Amino acid sequence: MHCERCQQEATIHEVVVRDGEIVEKHLCEQCAAEAGLSQAGGSGISIADLIGQYVMAKEPGSPAEAVTPAKPAPAQGCPGCGMTYADFKAGGLLGCGSCYSYFEERLGPLLERAHEGSSAHVGKAPRRAIAEARGERSSSAAGARRELAMKITTLEQKLAKAVKAEQYELAATLRDELAKLSSGVARSADRASDTPADSGMGGFS
Amino acid sequence: MNNADDPRESAHSGHDRPAIPYDRTEWLTGRGPTTDVVMSSRVRLARNLTESSFPVRIGSADATRVLDRVRPSVLAAGLADRVMWVELHTSSKLDRDLLVERHLISPQLASGKVGSRRATPSMPRAVAIGLPDERLSIMVNEEDHLRIQLIHSGLDLTGAMVAIDTIDDRLESSLDFAYHPRFGYLTSCPTNVGTGARLSVMLHLPALRMTGDLAKVKNATDDLGLALRGFHGEDSEGSGDFFQLSNQTTLGKSEQVLLHEMEQDIVPRVVEYERRSRQLLLDRRHDATTDEVWRAYGVLASARLLTASEAMKLLSRLRLGVLLGIIPGLSEQTVNLLMLLVQPAHLQSVVGSELSQRERRVKRADLVRTRLAAGAQPKASDA
Ligand SMILES: [Zn+2]
Numbered sequence: 011m012h013c014e015r016c017q018q019e020a021t022i023h024e025v026v027v028r029d030g031e032i033v034e035k036h037l038c039e040q041c042a043a044e045a046g047l048s049q050a051g052g053s054g055i056s057i058a059d060l061i062g063q064y065v066m067a068k069e070p071g072s073p074a075e076a077v078t079p080a081k082p083a084p085a086q087g088c089p090g091c092g093m094t095y096a097d098f099k100a101g102g103l104l105g106c107g108s109c110y111s112y113f114e115e116r117l118g119p120l121l122e123r124a125h126e127g128s129s130a131h132v133g134k135a136p137r138r139a140i141a142e143a144r145g146e147r148s149s150s151a152a153g154a155r156r157e158l159a160m161k162i163t164t165l166e167q168k169l170a171k172a173v174k175a176e177q178y179e180l181a182a183t184l185r186d187e188l189a190k191l192s193s194g195v196a197r198s199a200d201r202a203s204d205t206p207a208d209s210g211m212g213g214f215s
Numbered sequence: 216m217n218n219a220d221d222p223r224e225s226a227h228s229g230h231d232r233p234a235i236p237y238d239r240t241e242w243l244t245g246r247g248p249t250t251d252v253v254m255s256s257r258v259r260l261a262r263n264l265t266e267s268s269f270p271v272r273i274g275s276a277d278a279t280r281v282l283d284r285v286r287p288s289v290l291a292a293g294l295a296d297r298v299m300w301v302e303l304h305t306s307s308k309l310d311r312d313l314l315v316e317r318h319l320i321s322p323q324l325a326s327g328k329v330g331s332r333r334a335t336p337s338m339p340r341a342v343a344i345g346l347p348d349e350r351l352s353i354m355v356n357e358e359d360h361l362r363i364q365l366i367h368s369g370l371d372l373t374g375a376m377v378a379i380d381t382i383d384d385r386l387e388s389s390l391d392f393a394y395h396p397r398f399g400y401l402t403s404c405p406t407n408v409g410t411g412a413r414l415s416v417m418l419h420l421p422a423l424r425m426t427g428d429l430a431k432v433k434n435a436t437d438d439l440g441l442a443l444r445g446f447h448g449e450d451s452e453g454s455g456d457f458f459q460l461s462n463q464t465t466l467g468k469s470e471q472v473l474l475h476e477m478e479q480d481i482v483p484r485v486v487e488y489e490r491r492s493r494q495l496l497l498d499r500r501h502d503a504t505t506d507e508v509w510r511a512y513g514v515l516a517s518a519r520l521l522t523a524s525e526a527m528k529l530l531s532r533l534r535l536g537v538l539l540g541i542i543p544g545l546s547e548q549t550v551n552l553l554m555l556l557v558q559p560a561h562l563q564s565v566v567g568s569e570l571s572q573r574e575r576r577v578k579r580a581d582l583v584r585t586r587l588a589a590g591a592q593p594k595a596s597d598a
């Protein structure tokens with residue numbers, strides 16, 4: 011799909027609920043950024059706010075649920091740092107701790123090759139990690155709550171960072187994930203869904 | 216120059232030369248087990264903070280935040296008698312080179328290069344150095360947020376491991392290190408993930424080179440999952456016949472198992488092989504060997520121009536001669552120290568001014584001649 015302002019490929023697909031009406035927008039990154047700026051100057055709403063509305067609108071049960079947004083962008087990267095697998099292959103370095111969870115499936119075989127067949131750690135662990143593992147075993151409900159709280163905090167920090175860096179797609183994914191976590195959906199069976207941030211936000215990452 | 220009462224020195228500006236005395240560097244002393252072959256043992260741990268993306272993925276503002284986060288933790292943890300904090304983005308090239316030659320920082324950290332990204336001299340980065348023995352150094356914003364390394368003289372991986380484990384624990388009490396239940400300590404490069412631990416020994420293998428058996432050692436250590444590399448990536452003679460032997464894998468094998476394999480099993484075998492080769496040279500090629508050692512001495516004691524590479528090649532033979540008792544009255548430490556002082560940054564620092572390449576050759580030859588004359592009057596008593 012083309013950007014509605016220029017002929018470039020549109021990467022930002024918004025569904026905005028405005029005055030009770032659903033408005034779709036398809037923009038390339040550049041135009042989206044410009045739109046964000048002009049809106050901020052005009053109505054005081056930034057592109058990040060618009061994306062926020064989109065996320066809210068898409069929440070389960072809300073009227074906008076029926077409106078299927080465009081397919082997720084293909085080059086979506088790690089929710090922590092935005093790195094794509096292609097970036098990793100080109101540079102050989104991962105971008106952040108979350109990359110390990112985000113690329114876990116693909117890293118497994120690669121790690122086995124690099125480490126004489128091993129793909130799991132044996133050895134020292136930080137005391138914090140040991141304590142957390144123990145704590146969760148002894149009182150799983152409290153552990154799960156703490157883990158959830160940590161995930162939300164991490165996500166909020168990353169979201170703020172993404173918005174600041176004008177990484178709107180990333181921000182959208184993060185908000186989506188946040189909304190799910192807040193409503194408790196994240197712990198249900200949809201872990202298998204293709205939302206990238208799902209498995210990527212472990213408390214340890 | 217330094218305020219000896221201040222336990223936390225810092226050198227933030229380029230003018231504050233990291234004033235490190237030359238004779239305290241522990242691994243140069245020649246003391247410790249097995250120093251005839253194993254110059255030093257090093258353990259390095261890669262650690263990253265949970266709160267930031269890895270250095271390859273961050274800009275200057277975030278890199279500064281990492282420094283601000285790490286500095287107080289490192290300086291307050293009581294990791295050495297004194298800890299010197301050097302910010303490398305504001306220090307001079309000469310200072311950075313000195314630290315590289317001293318094995319306290321990597322060439323990558325010196326230039327501000329992370330991964331395949333272009334070197335960025337302004338990238339905020341630092342090193343914390345434990346004084347006075349310089350055993351500890353912590354590189355900040357290299358490929359990982361922290362690269363903690365401990366160097367001990369001789370074959371003492373266990374001692375270095377015990378010490379670094381304590382340091383890691385202390386840092387962990389104020390810093391959150393990225394850790395994953397399956398993958399262990401998370402590192403920017405997947406080849407370091409898991410323990411994040413790299414154990415290595417610096418080996419002096421002149422006899423194995425002379426007998427031509429180095430390739431055999433390399434094949435054997437390759438099969439055992441270790442890497443044997445020439446030091447500084449130069450040709451083996453130009454780097455003084457020094458080689459680094461280190462583990463290749465960090466995942467699926469605990470620190471203890473790895474330590475045991477290297478220190479109890481593999482390194483002693485390489486040491487034994489080198490020692491037998493030295494004996495073989497003495498027994499079967501006595502004349503040729505003593506001749507080679509004395510020729511090296513002769514050139515070092517009288518040359519008027521020396522390149523670093525030639526100096527290292529000759530000093531390696533001289534070191535062998537000292538160890539084999541061919542050259543009496545010269546200490547291992549004197550030769551070790553010369554091997555450091557002939558390096559460009561150290562040479563300029565000793566002379567006290569910046570030198571062109573040509574001037575360096577002259578000054579290098581002067582320095583070696585003077586130090587050999589002062590450090591030893593070898594008597595030709597080798598029969
Ligand atoms: Zn456009």
Ligand SMILES: [Zn+2]
Pocket residue numbers: 088089090091092093104105106107108109110
């Ligand atoms: Zn990442």
